[in-house]
Amino acid sequence: MGWCATILREDLAVIEPAPVPTHRLRHFTPLRYPGGKGKLAGFVKALLKANSLLDGEYVEPYAGGAAIALELLLHEYVSRIHINDVSRPIHAFWKSALSYTDELCGLIRDVPLTTEEWDAQKAVLSHPDDHDDLAVGFATFYLNRTNRSGILNGGIIGGRDQTGPWKIDARFNAPELITRITAIARMRSRITLTRKDALKYLKAGSQKWPDKTLVYLDPPYFVKGRELYHDFYQPDDHADVAKFVVGGGLRQRWMVSYDNVKEIRALYTAARHVTYDIGYSARSARTGSEVMFFADGLKVPPDLGTVKTKSVQQNLEV
Ligand SMILES: C[S@@+](CC[C@H](N)C(=O)[O-])C[C@H]1O[C@@H](n2cnc3c(N)ncnc32)[C@H](O)[C@@H]1O
Numbered sequence: 001m002g003w004c005a006t007i008l009r010e011d012l013a014v015i016e017p018a019p020v021p022t023h024r025l026r027h028f029t030p031l032r033y034p035g036g037k038g039k040l041a042g043f044v045k046a047l048l049k050a051n052s053l054l055d056g057e058y059v060e061p062y063a064g065g066a067a068i069a070l071e072l073l074l075h076e077y078v079s080r081i082h083i084n085d086v087s088r089p090i091h092a093f094w095k096s097a098l099s100y101t102d103e104l105c106g107l108i109r110d111v112p113l114t115t116e117e118w119d120a121q122k123a124v125l126s127h128p129d130d131h132d133d134l135a136v137g138f139a140t141f142y143l144n145r146t147n148r149s150g151i152l153n154g155g156i157i158g159g160r161d162q163t164g165p166w167k168i169d170a171r172f173n174a175p176e177l178i179t180r181i182t183a184i185a186r187m188r189s190r191i192t193l194t195r196k197d198a199l200k201y202l203k204a205g206s207q208k209w210p211d212k213t214l215v216y217l218d219p220p221y222f223v224k225g226r227e228l229y230h231d232f233y234q235p236d237d238h239a240d241v242a243k244f245v246v247g248g249g250l251r252q253r254w255m256v257s258y259d260n261v262k263e264i265r266a267l268y269t270a271a272r273h274v275t276y277d278i279g280y281s282a283r284s285a286r287t288g289s290e291v292m293f294f295a296d297g298l299k300v301p302p303d304l305g306t307v308k309t310k311s312v313q314q315n316l317e318v
Pocket residue numbers: 033034035036037038061062063064065066067068084085086087090196197198199218219220221229230231232233
């Protein structure tokens with residue numbers, strides 16, 4: 001057929017040609033991400049609407065798998081997304097997806113799913129400076145899809161002897177992943193990709209981004225960041241970001257999410273917050289294990305969609 005309704009925003013009813021069946025996609029990001037926030041996309045959509053931010057811009061300084069950003073763009077909630085991540089592997093993956101799309105998709109289609117290939121891709125990531133963005137980006141993707149929980153320095157799904165109930169190919173549905181990457185690449189003119197330290201990025205970006213922009217900060221977890229990410233923060237780094245954001249450094253409206261620990265709550269005492277559970281395999285499912293803080297004046301929708309809200313501070317505006 002080649003024609004399908006690709007635009008899912010309620011107030012737009014547009015029929016557009018689509019070379020790939022994106023309407024069948026439930027998720028847009030091709031990366032599995034520890035701490036990925038895809039489940040909050042419905043909440044962010046409601047928040048954009050409540051604050052008259054539809055068709056504005058959306059910034060993620062710690063983009064990782066960029067699940068929310070991509071859903072907002074592909075469902076036409078925002079006109080442009082800015083995704084930034086300081087991690088070379090993550091940046092190289094997004095760079096490859098956007099700039100070397102055909103080459104990346106060809107590699108995904110043809111690569112064997114074996115422990116020998118896993119070792120070869122692991123070797124690329126062990127010496128990233130010896131390789132170009134496509135090689136590093138593809139190795140990142142390969143390990144992300146074949147490792148337990150998508151953790152880059154984690155073990156192979158099914159173990160080295162491949163005797164586990166799930167095997168190395170359990171999360172590597174190549175046609176589906178190629179469809180996601182192709183759908184994203186078609187939007188490349190509306191995606192800005194950078195690789196900067198988040199705080200420097202925010203300081204410079206805040207001067208340029210329009211007022212009608214939402215900035216969503218999802219920094220590395222305070223407690224488990226070291227285990228989960230290639231790049232993580234020390235306590236002082238978390239404090240510097242909080243000082244900038246709570247201290248009024250951003251002209252645009254913002255929200256920040258974290259693991260719900262007292263050290264982080266202490267940094268954001270001036271901001272309203274909700275706590276919630278998102279339930280990752282890489283994390284414990286304790287009550288209210290995450291917390292989100294909001295800029296003054298940002299209207300916060302009453303529930304977080306599929307995510308369980310545990311406590312809402314009384315003075316949240318709805
Ligand atoms: C909690 S994850 C973000 C997950 C993302 N929101 C998602 O849904 O997939 C934190 C990210 O911050 C990145 N990061 C760590 N230190 C950074 C820094 N100084 N500047 C920018 N990004 C950084 C890590 O590489 C990681 O991808």
